[in-house]
Amino acid sequence: MLRHIVRATAGRNSRFPHPLSTNIHLYCSLVDDKTFRMYTKELVRKHKILFDRSMKNNLTAQERNDLLLISKSAELAKELDSVDHDLAEVTEAFKKEGDQNMRELLENETKALSTRKDELFDEIVLEITPVETDEITDIILEVHAGVGGLEAGLFAHDMYTMYERFAVNQGWKFVPREIKEMEGTHSSRAINSIQVNMSGDNVYKLLKFESGIHRVQRVPSTEKSGRIHTSTAVVVILPKPAEIKINIEQKDIKLDTFRSQGGGGQSVNTTDSAVRLTHLPTGTVIECQQTRSQIKNREFALEHLKSHLYEQQLCDQQTKTASMRRLQIGGANRNEKIRTYNYVQDRVTDHRMKLTVSGISELLEGGEKLSNLIRSIMDLDKQERFKIWLAEQDNGKDKSSNSTS
Structure with a gap:
């Protein structure tokens, strides 16, 4: 089933088409999975509630955002229910039909509806499963x-x-x-x-x-x-490794000022010109009392902080690359x-x-x-990630039922 998903995503930019051999049945259909169908029914129900309320201008900002996010997948889910209903009717009619010409027509209709059902499943999966962040060029x-x-x-x-x-x-x-x-x-x-x-x-x-x-x-x-x-x-x-860009937001910095420490006399400031910067996300602390100007000390401290964070990121990047290389090379054994x-x-x-x-x-x-x-x-890989998503839905449902009991 999930072969359609690959055509819809990677296939657009690929030089080669993706005609998987028809005799390779890699994946079983998950379109009738109980958890998946319960999810789509809940999706349609939630969309109807939010849509009806939007017609009365009775939505919060968060609810308006939710409505935008689920609209497409809810419409696809509704069409999936409709195709299911039509498929059941045509299948039942085929069983009762005695005329050979009509049976052929009904058989063709069954194939067309089944194909559309598969396509709808793939489109819904694309909408609801997390998008991979591997657009690395x-x-x-x-x-x-x-x-x-x-x-x-x-x-x-x-x-x-x-x-x-x-x-x-x-x-x-x-x-x-x-x-x-x-x-x-x-x-x-x-x-x-x-x-x-x-x-x-x-x-x-x-x-x-x-x-x-x-x-x-x-x-x-x-x-x-x-x-x-x-x-x-x-x-x-x-x-x-990407070019490292250090962008420090003001909200991530705590600024403290204090009087510079010295040996006495003119080297001791009578104003709070010394600066201490704390980078809250990493806990990095930089102090500077280089000049008598608090503004210049703050500039020097900020440059020092950027250099420190750059070094940290570069080290992390190099460690990650080395780790990935070791994991992939392994022992190079034949088995x-x-x-x-x-x-x-x-x-x-x-x-x-x-x-x-x-x-x-x-x-x-x-x-x-x-x-x-x-x-x-x-x-x-896409099938495995979808199975993980289904398991997460089951786990979330179990936690919800436990919390209400």
Whole structure:
């Protein structure tokens, strides 16, 4: 079902369409889930109450905002109820109809209503589930040779080339930064690691699920006995650190003034020229008694505070990037894989959704086949997030019932 959602979101800006194979039934329908249908009925009820009150100009500012937020999803929910009603009538008529021509017409009507029901479900899900905040347009792609010696280095190069072609097809910028070739080999294509700057629309959204261990099973060109070798490459996708901008709002600063401390005589101020700034969100305290002017001391303290906060954010950013890299690289073991490329059988298996497709060469071209595979993973992610949302609705309902009992 959720494959429609991906077409409605990522598909708009993608160069490739997303025709998922019709024989792949990844997701069961959640449109008739009890919690979901109870939610939509409550949505319609709440919308009617607020709308009726709005006609009498009897809404608070918060209620007006609520009405705006739920109007579209409530209209979709009402149409879903109407389609359900029509579908039940047509299904019942089909059971009783004896004329073959009429049965064909009713069958076509059933298919059309079922399709619309699926579409409405997808549209409602888009309205009610939280929007992902991954509109990152700049990333760092890293490909590392894992276990397997020379074959791992060659496969890492294959992965790098695949993503370069994919970037070209998507219209993204692809700028290699650092290449470490594998030493002690006779191949110029074997690499230990490579780092690339990539930028473009939806670059992080489309590639974030590529991070992990990719396993290859093939017969190396140097293998005379035809024995299959297994090796790995590790793909790391990191959001490129953003330019740090420090914007300190006045409400976040507590200002205290006091007399400067000194050794006596002229060095001791008789006015409260010394300044202490406390940044309330972080608890950072900066003091300045550099000059006899309170205004200048405040300016110096503010600059010092900005520098301190910049250093904190930079440190946090670097720590987060290093942590993400460690998590994604892991141990690069053969059994910790997200995808297997089996050259002997000419198939690629994504282990996260147990999906197998044929045509390794076509996939490595970075074209439509890779695009479809990536979007299938996005489908799976959206389904999982919707299930989490349903569970949260159930938990909220349980807490509400406990508080009233």
